[in-house]
Each structure stands twice: as C-alpha cells, then as structure tokens.
Amino acid sequence: MPTSINTRFGIRQRLLLLTLFPLLFISLVLGAYFTMTRLQDAENILVERGQLLARLVASSSEFALMTGNNELLKSISKGPFQEKDVADVLFLNGEYQLIQRSAQFPISLKVAAPSAYIHDQYWYFTQPVSTTGIPFLDNPEFQETESISDTVGWVIVIMSESRKEKQEQQILLASISLLLLAFVSSAVLALRFGKRISQPILGLTQVMERIQTGSLDTRVTNTYTGEFNLLAQGLNGLADTIQKLVTNQENRINLATRKLQATLHHLEQQNTALAKASKRADEANKAKDEFLARMSHELRTPLTSVVGFAKLMKQSPCSPEQLEHIRIINQTSLMLLSIIDDILDFSKLQQDAITLELIDFNLEEIIYDVLEMQAPKAHEKGLELITHMQPRQDLDVIGDPTRLRQIISNLIANAVKFTQSGTVEVHVDISPINNQQSLYTLKVIDTGIGIPQEHLEQLFQAFMQADTSITRRFGGSGLGLVISKKLTELMGGRLEMISEEGEGTTVSLYLPFKPSENRPLIKVEPPTYNNEQNIVICEGNVSQRRSLIEILFRQTERVINVRSIDECLQHLAPHNTFMVGLPAKATSEEERIFHASLSLLSSQGNLVVAMLPSDCQLPIEHPTNLIPISKPARPDALFKALNLPYYLLQTGQENNENLLPISVVLAEDNEFNRLLISKILEKSGINVFPAATGVEAIEQTQAQQPDLVIMDVHMPVMDGLEATSHIKQKYPDLPVIALTANIIAHEHHALISAGISKVLLKPVNDDELISTIRYLTVGNTTNSISQSPHSKQEKVTNIEDYDVSTSQIEEELGRLCQQIHDSFTARNTQIIGEVNHQLIGLAGLYELPEIECCASEIHNILHTAPVNWKELWYAIWQLKRVLKSVNKTDG
Structure with missing residues (x-):
C-alpha cells in the first residue's frame, strides 16, 4: 500500500x-x-x-x-x-x-x-x-x-x-533571475512561518512522546501564544490526570497482586467456574439464535388462545358493547399474529434459511384458497372478488405452493385492505419461455386508494409504508411486500407495481414454472348432465359476469348473460339453468328482490344457483333445486352445482391399489391420536401396527419389518428422536415420518440429522400424510420432500370423515384433565408432565388453542425449579374451566 x-x-x-x-x-x-x-x-x-x-x-x-x-x-x-x-x-x-x-x-x-x-x-x-x-x-x-x-x-x-x-538572452536571464528571487523569497517566508507554527507543535509532540514512554512527570515549560498556549495547558492537565490515574492503578495493582498471592490455592476452583460460565455463554448464544424461532411458539400459542377465548365469549350471552369489545380483541389479535409471522419470515429470508419445495400443485386452487380466505373482509366492505384465468389443466405446475400461497395472500390482502369500494381482480396469463418452462403472469388489480409515484420504491423496503398514517389506519408491519418480493426473487421471478393515486393499483407477479403433467385428475360426469341446457347468468357486475362466462365456456357455450332480474325472468323455459348473483353488501331492497326472484325461478322447477357473498345465507329450508354457492365461485364447485362435468384430484382414497400392501408402524403415546391416525391410514388401505413408546416402536419395527415408520417426537420412556436413531442404525433405508407440533427450526434439523425422511406438523393434514407416504414408499419423481421446516398448514383433517365424534374428543380431554388433577393431589410431577404432554398433543392435533395454551402454562411451571404448587394448582383449575367452557359451547 x-x-x-x-x-x-x-x-x-x-x-x-x-x-x-x-x-x-x-x-x-x-x-x-x-x-x-x-x-x-x-x-x-x-x-x-x-x-x-x-x-x-x-x-x-x-x-x-x-x-x-x-x-x-x-x-x-x-x-x-x-x-x-x-x-x-x-x-x-x-x-x-x-x-x-x-x-x-x-x-x-x-x-x-x-x-x-x-x-x-x-x-x-x-x-x-x-x-x-x-x-x-x-x-x-x-x-x-x-x-x-x-x-x-x-x-x-x-x-x-x-x-x-x-x-x-538578456530578457531570459532577467526573467529567470526574477523567478529565482521570487522562489527564494517565498521559501524564506514559508520556512519562517512554518517554523513559527511547527516549533510549538514539535515541542508539544516531544512532550507527548516522553509521556507515552513513561516519563509521566514531563510537562510543557515553554511559553506559547494563542491556541498553542491553550493546547499546552490542556496537555499539562492531561499529563497530571494520567499520572494520578497511573499512580492509583499501580496502587490497586499492588493491592490486587497481594490478594492474588494470598488466593492462589483457589485458582483451580476459579478455572472450573470459568469453564461453567463459558458453557453458559455458549448456551445463551444458542438461545439467542433460536429466539426468533421460539418466539413463534411462545407468542402464537397465547395469541391463538386469545382468539379462541374471544370466540367463546362471542358465543355466550353478551351485550352489544361487549360484542364490540370482543370484535376488537379478535381483530387486534389476528393482526398481531400476522405481524409475528411476517417478522419470522423476514428473519428467515435475511438468513437464507428458507428452502423451496418442488412439488405438483394447481395455481388456480391456490388463488381460490386465498380469495376464499379474504372473501369475508372483502364482502364486508362491499368489494367483488373476480378472477380471469386459463383452464385449470393449464395451471398445473411444479413449485412451492406454500410460499406461493404466502405471496398471493399478501398481494390480495393488501388490495382488499386498501380498497374501500369497487373490485379486486386477479388475472393469470401464460407465455412460453422454452420447451421446459413457461412464464406465469399473475396480476392483482384493485380500485383502491392508490399510491403516489414517489412512494412506490420505498414499499419494497423493510418496515416502510407509503404513508406514516397507514399503520394507524390499516395496521400491518410493512413487511408483506418485502417478504413477497424476496420470495419471488428466490423463485426466480420478479414483482412489479403500477399505481395511480385515487385510481387504484396493479401488482404484477412474474414467475417461471415448469408445467406439471402428472397431476392425477378424475373427470366426473354427472348423471343429469344435459348438453342442451341453457345457462342464464344474472350478475350486475360486468367484470364478474365476464369471469363467469369465461369459466362456463370451459364446459359449454350455451350461456346467456343478462344484467337484471327482469331480463332473467324473460328466459323462463324448460331445461334452463339460472345463476343469480347477489352484490356484496347489498341493500335490504336488493336482498328482498333477490330472494323473491330465487323463489320464483325455483318454483318453476328450474335449477337455480344462488351466488352469495360470504356473509349471506339462504333460509334453512329451501328447495333442493336451489343451490347456494359462495363468492368467488370455484370452477369445479360451480360445474358440480350446474351438473356439468368437473374434475377431482385423486387422493389416497382413490389410489388404494397403489398403496397396498403397505404396512406402517405408528408410534404415538396418546391413544386418541393414535386412533385417529390409524383410521386415516386404514381408510387408505394401509396396515397399521401401533406403538405407545419409542421402545415399542423399535420392537414393532423389528417384528413387522414395515415399509415406513410414523414417529411422534415426544413420547415417554424413549422419545422419537432416540427411537429413530436406533431404528436407522439397523434399517438405514427405512423411511421415517416425524409428527410434531413444534415449528422450531433447530429441532427439525436435529430430526433430519437423526434420519427423519419428512417432518409433518400437527394438526395432521390427512391428504398431505397420505401423499407423503405414497412418495416415500411407492415413489413419485415429480415430488421432492423438503428437509426444511414447514409453516403450519391451513387445511387440517376433518375428524368427522373418520367417524370420530366431538363427544369422543371431549371424553378424552376430560379423562386427561382428571389424571392431571389426581396426579397433582398425589404430588407426582412426573405423571403430570407425561399426561400434560398428551394433552398438548391432543389439543394441537384437533386445533384447540385454548386448551393448548393452558397445557403449555402447566408445562412451563413443571420445568421451573422448584415447582410452584400454588401456580400449578391455578393453571390446572384454569384448564378445567376452559375445558368446561369448550364442552358447553360445542354442546
């Protein structure tokens, strides 16, 4: 350098x-x-x-x-x-x-x-x-x-x-002489002034150097003028202070040395204490790394409990003022949950801790999933949710549906949040890139407040919003678009936004996907299908009407569109089918006319499909030829209601022949959970060998030689992690699926290191469980099982599909609660912990956040030494009250 x-x-x-x-x-x-x-x-x-x-x-x-x-x-x-x-x-x-x-x-x-x-x-x-x-x-x-x-x-x-x-020559000689004279004069002047300035500085520097070498009694003795005099005084004062400090330090060192000489025989004990402190520091460092991940469990559980309790309070007799308070509690709790999720996802993205899946999915299904989730809020504001998409067969792709759903959910949620009237439209177009990939363009267009041009760029910066008042008016963390953009870039795409203040916003999502050709679809031909029937669409919104026509043209071209009920009644004729839409946030007069027209149309024996906003319902008693369907209508649900051919995705129940003769060892300590999962597997034609502990799981594996093991992570005697290690030592190629309610990444990585093939979160998603078993046993080259932690699934198992009633769950919860009460009376914390763990698993499996929160509180008290029996009794008493409230509400 x-x-x-x-x-x-x-x-x-x-x-x-x-x-x-x-x-x-x-x-x-x-x-x-x-x-x-x-x-x-x-x-x-x-x-x-x-x-x-x-x-x-x-x-x-x-x-x-x-x-x-x-x-x-x-x-x-x-x-x-x-x-x-x-x-x-x-x-x-x-x-x-x-x-x-x-x-x-x-x-x-x-x-x-x-x-x-x-x-x-x-x-x-x-x-x-x-x-x-x-x-x-x-x-x-x-x-x-x-x-x-x-x-x-x-x-x-x-x-x-x-x-x-x-x-x-004389001229040049004279000029050079003058230049030399000027140079010499300038040099003399510069040296003179430089000497007058540099000499004091050099003198002060020499004093400083002597002080640095240890001559602390050195002082500035020369007399200077102006600022140099102030500098000299400051240097002398500094030297006095340093000399005093050094003298005091030397005295302290001498005193410490004498004390150290007197305590040398305790040096070994101090080294041991230092080693323990170092270990604690390492553990604290590890805890710091896991803080954000654990925050999800520690904050989401009580917040989910708040939402659950608010729901229970809403179902109890309340005054209008109390109902308004409950609504605010529910709204703010859900908002806080969303902010926590955004912060966790942003942290993972910052650390490159998100791994994308590559599995088959349908883009249309994801868009309608998100629209259905946003429909209540949109319809409450009077917004129409509209789609313009290609046929569903063209939207079968390979990618990460969970992260794509998160992106689309953020975009549509923002559109609904910042739109007070009008529509939110989703357009999907496809253009080929090469023989392997196509570019899928998804546009979310709203008629909302719009964004000034100077604020567009800052929306993609963390914790930034276009207006400081937006957080007060609409809430949010300011991370939604940032997370969406980072996830989009992670998928190899880009996110763009065009907006005009007061006119609305268009967000364009460009993603390259490889089309999937292996989605197992079943075409269902309804027995009453009549390709000669006319379908009359009565929908006031022009864009919504055009969307419905595009969907119906996939199956039939006999479509008649009208703008009003009067025009609709003019097409009363045999073999006609009517689709009548009710505007979101309709007036009482519009609702009266709508219900009157439905009665008239259905009374003539015609098939009538009523397209209703999410907050509207038909009377409990209505004709069988009057079929309600929620807006926005899914194409296949609409086809099914209109008796047109529609498609179903094959699941394990349609592919039993591919799963036979699969045998599975199911390790689950809770009998009730074991029963439900066994029914899910048996309904798909899978042989199940149950085990209640990790030791039993090892024994069953050795005895039955199964095709796969389903392992609960937390079990008595031997947990799932240790049991998996033993099984993998003897059967290294045997696939193992882990079931856990914990979303902490550190635990998931430990499971993968122990040999787990796939981590599934509770509550169990039966379709995901069956498809995972199919992949790990039969094999499917289009799927890839990610070894990264998953976010919690939005779709969970419907227990009623497996002959498990709510009363059975209540009986099991009551039995576990009574065991905890009896164990508390006997002062047996070990049994309390084991039964409480079963209670946590059961509450997580069946989505009972109120009970899960109480059980988590008991878990925390048991792991605090010494156990506070008073707090434990209060937590158990609270658990019993919550359980009684849940049973009363369900009853």
Whole structure:
C-alpha cells in the first residue's frame, strides 16, 4: 500500500509546499507572459527598424537609380551599412536585377516576396523606389485625378538577428533571475512561518512522546501564544490526570497482586467456574439464535388462545358493547399474529434459511384458497372478488405452493385492505419461455386508494409504508411486500407495481414454472348432465359476469348473460339453468328482490344457483333445486352445482391399489391420536401396527419389518428422536415420518440429522400424510420432500370423515384433565408432565388453542425449579374451566 502524503511530510514541509506552490505557479505564469511579451517587442523593434532603414535608403536612391550612378548608390548605402545589425544593403533595377550591394555572402532574393521576411537568420526588408511624373500644367483643373508613378528600382536592407538574439538572452536571464528571487523569497517566508507554527507543535509532540514512554512527570515549560498556549495547558492537565490515574492503578495493582498471592490455592476452583460460565455463554448464544424461532411458539400459542377465548365469549350471552369489545380483541389479535409471522419470515429470508419445495400443485386452487380466505373482509366492505384465468389443466405446475400461497395472500390482502369500494381482480396469463418452462403472469388489480409515484420504491423496503398514517389506519408491519418480493426473487421471478393515486393499483407477479403433467385428475360426469341446457347468468357486475362466462365456456357455450332480474325472468323455459348473483353488501331492497326472484325461478322447477357473498345465507329450508354457492365461485364447485362435468384430484382414497400392501408402524403415546391416525391410514388401505413408546416402536419395527415408520417426537420412556436413531442404525433405508407440533427450526434439523425422511406438523393434514407416504414408499419423481421446516398448514383433517365424534374428543380431554388433577393431589410431577404432554398433543392435533395454551402454562411451571404448587394448582383449575367452557359451547 503506497505511503500517503500525510505520513511522508510533516507540518513544516506541508506549510512550505502550501506556500510555494501558489507563488511558484503565479510567478511562472506572470514571468512567462512578460518574457514572451518582451521577446515579441524585441522582434517588433527589429522589423520596424529594418523597414525604416529601407524606406530612408529608398527615398535617397531615387536619383541615383534613375541616372545609373553606382558610386552614388555606394555612398548612400555606406551609412546604414555601418549599423552593427545591418548585414547588407542591396540595390536592384526595375527588372529586379542586382546593381549594387555592400557585402558578399549568399543571399536569397524572392520575387514578389513580402516587404519583410526572414531567411537563414537574416531579415530581408524590401522597399520599392518610385518616381512620380512631372505635371505639365500648373492649373490643377487640368491635372489627372491620379498621380503617375513608376518603379525605377528596389532597395533591400538585410539585417542580422544577432542583436535581437543578444537582447532575447538578456530578457531570459532577467526573467529567470526574477523567478529565482521570487522562489527564494517565498521559501524564506514559508520556512519562517512554518517554523513559527511547527516549533510549538514539535515541542508539544516531544512532550507527548516522553509521556507515552513513561516519563509521566514531563510537562510543557515553554511559553506559547494563542491556541498553542491553550493546547499546552490542556496537555499539562492531561499529563497530571494520567499520572494520578497511573499512580492509583499501580496502587490497586499492588493491592490486587497481594490478594492474588494470598488466593492462589483457589485458582483451580476459579478455572472450573470459568469453564461453567463459558458453557453458559455458549448456551445463551444458542438461545439467542433460536429466539426468533421460539418466539413463534411462545407468542402464537397465547395469541391463538386469545382468539379462541374471544370466540367463546362471542358465543355466550353478551351485550352489544361487549360484542364490540370482543370484535376488537379478535381483530387486534389476528393482526398481531400476522405481524409475528411476517417478522419470522423476514428473519428467515435475511438468513437464507428458507428452502423451496418442488412439488405438483394447481395455481388456480391456490388463488381460490386465498380469495376464499379474504372473501369475508372483502364482502364486508362491499368489494367483488373476480378472477380471469386459463383452464385449470393449464395451471398445473411444479413449485412451492406454500410460499406461493404466502405471496398471493399478501398481494390480495393488501388490495382488499386498501380498497374501500369497487373490485379486486386477479388475472393469470401464460407465455412460453422454452420447451421446459413457461412464464406465469399473475396480476392483482384493485380500485383502491392508490399510491403516489414517489412512494412506490420505498414499499419494497423493510418496515416502510407509503404513508406514516397507514399503520394507524390499516395496521400491518410493512413487511408483506418485502417478504413477497424476496420470495419471488428466490423463485426466480420478479414483482412489479403500477399505481395511480385515487385510481387504484396493479401488482404484477412474474414467475417461471415448469408445467406439471402428472397431476392425477378424475373427470366426473354427472348423471343429469344435459348438453342442451341453457345457462342464464344474472350478475350486475360486468367484470364478474365476464369471469363467469369465461369459466362456463370451459364446459359449454350455451350461456346467456343478462344484467337484471327482469331480463332473467324473460328466459323462463324448460331445461334452463339460472345463476343469480347477489352484490356484496347489498341493500335490504336488493336482498328482498333477490330472494323473491330465487323463489320464483325455483318454483318453476328450474335449477337455480344462488351466488352469495360470504356473509349471506339462504333460509334453512329451501328447495333442493336451489343451490347456494359462495363468492368467488370455484370452477369445479360451480360445474358440480350446474351438473356439468368437473374434475377431482385423486387422493389416497382413490389410489388404494397403489398403496397396498403397505404396512406402517405408528408410534404415538396418546391413544386418541393414535386412533385417529390409524383410521386415516386404514381408510387408505394401509396396515397399521401401533406403538405407545419409542421402545415399542423399535420392537414393532423389528417384528413387522414395515415399509415406513410414523414417529411422534415426544413420547415417554424413549422419545422419537432416540427411537429413530436406533431404528436407522439397523434399517438405514427405512423411511421415517416425524409428527410434531413444534415449528422450531433447530429441532427439525436435529430430526433430519437423526434420519427423519419428512417432518409433518400437527394438526395432521390427512391428504398431505397420505401423499407423503405414497412418495416415500411407492415413489413419485415429480415430488421432492423438503428437509426444511414447514409453516403450519391451513387445511387440517376433518375428524368427522373418520367417524370420530366431538363427544369422543371431549371424553378424552376430560379423562386427561382428571389424571392431571389426581396426579397433582398425589404430588407426582412426573405423571403430570407425561399426561400434560398428551394433552398438548391432543389439543394441537384437533386445533384447540385454548386448551393448548393452558397445557403449555402447566408445562412451563413443571420445568421451573422448584415447582410452584400454588401456580400449578391455578393453571390446572384454569384448564378445567376452559375445558368446561369448550364442552358447553360445542354442546
């Protein structure tokens, strides 16, 4: 690395340079200017003198040239030739022929040359000798207007540059002398002023160096003026302070040394304590790394409990004021849950801790999942949710549906949040990129408040929003678009936004996907399908009507669209099917007309499909030919209601032949959970061998030689992690699925390290469980099982599909609660912990956040030493009350 100028030069040198450079520059410029001027003057003087001599000689030689008197010419030239710088004087006749010259040396005469020119260091000055005619008449009136002149010869004066060169040398010598004098004067002045400035600094520096070397009694003794005097006083004060501090420190060191010598025999104990402290620091560091992940469990559980309790309170007798308070509690709790999720996802993205899946899914299903989730809020504000998409077969792709659902959910949620009236539309287009991939363009268009152009860019910065008042008005963390953009870039796509204030916003999502051709679909042909029927669409919103027509054109072209009920009634005829839509947030008059028209249409025996906002329902008793369907209507649900062919995705229940004869060891400590999962598996044709502990799981695996093991992570006697390690040692290729309610990434990585093939979260998603078993046993090349932690699934198992009633769950919860109560009476914390763990698993499996929160509180009290029995009793009492409230509500 080159040495900087600050280290090469001291203050004196820098002052010298600072002074000399400007002075030298100015001196050089002025000296050069005046030198050039004087040199030019010397040349001008030479030219003027030569021209003057030539004119004088020419005026004197007129008569001699006319008479041809060479002697007279010689006499005329003798005077000028005596000048030192005159080299020769030449006389030429009218034909430019040499007549007389004063010297003998080679010359160069040029015909038609200028009056002054230079050749071989000689200047040639040419002057014509002219004679004027004599007038014959004295009267000026008879004279010609122009004088008659005639050139009788030429005079050329040749001058040497020797005198000029000598003069130029004198000029240059004088200029250089002046420059040297200016440089020396400047240097003397700079040195003088530099010395006056640098000497005090050097003196202070020397004092500082002596203090640094340990001479703490050194002080500044010289007297300075101005700021240097203040600096000297400050340095002396600093030296006094340092000397006092060092003296005190030395005294303390001496005292500490004496104490240390007295306590050397305790050094080994101190080293042991230091090792323990280091271990605690490492654990604290590890806890810090897991804090954000654990925050999800620690904050989401009580917040979910708040939401659950708010739901219970809402179902109990409440005054309007209390209902409003409950609504605010529910709204703010859900908002806080969303913010926590955003912060956790943002943290994972910042640490590159998110791994994308590559599995088959349908883009249309994800969009409708999100729209259904946002429908209540949108319809409450009177917004219409509209889609314009390709046929579902064209939207089968390979990618990460969970993260894509998160992106689309953020975009649509923002559109609904910032739109007060109008529509939120989702458009999907496809354009091929190459033979393997296509570009899927998803646009979310709203008619909301819009965003000023100057605020568009900052929306993609963390914790930033377009307006500081947005957080107060609409809430949110300001991370939704940031997370969406980062996830989009992680998928290889891009996210763009166009907005106009007061007009609305368009967010465009561009993602490259590989189309999937392996989605197992079943085409269902309804028995009442009549391809001759006309479908009459009555929908007031033009864009919604166009969307419905696009969907229906996938199966039939016999579509008639009308704008009002009156037009709809004009098409009353046999074999006609009617689709009638109710606007979101309709007026009471509109609702009255809507229900009256439904009654009239259905009374004629026609099939009538009522498209209702999410907050509206038909009367409990309505004709069977009147079918309600929620907005926005899923295409396949709409086709099914209209008795048109529709598609179903094959699940494990349709592919039992592919799963047979699969056998699975199910390790789950809770009997009730074990029963439900067993029914899920048996309904799909899978042989199940249950185990209640990790030890039993190992024994069952050795005895049955299964195709797969489903392992609960937390079990008594031996947990799932240890049991998996034992099984993998003997059967390294045997796939193992772990079931856990914990979303902490550290635990998931530990499970993967132990040999777990796939981690599934509770509550169990039966479709996901069956498809995972199919992948790990039968094999499916289009799926890839991610080994990264998953977010909690939105879709969970419907227990009623497996003949498990709510009363059975209540009985099991009551039994576990009674066991905890009895164990508390017996002061047996071990049994309380085991039963409480089963209670946590059961509450998580069946989505009972209120009970899960109480059980988590008991878990925390049991793991605090010593156990606070009073707090434990209060937590158990609260659990019993919550359980009683849940049972009463369900009943």
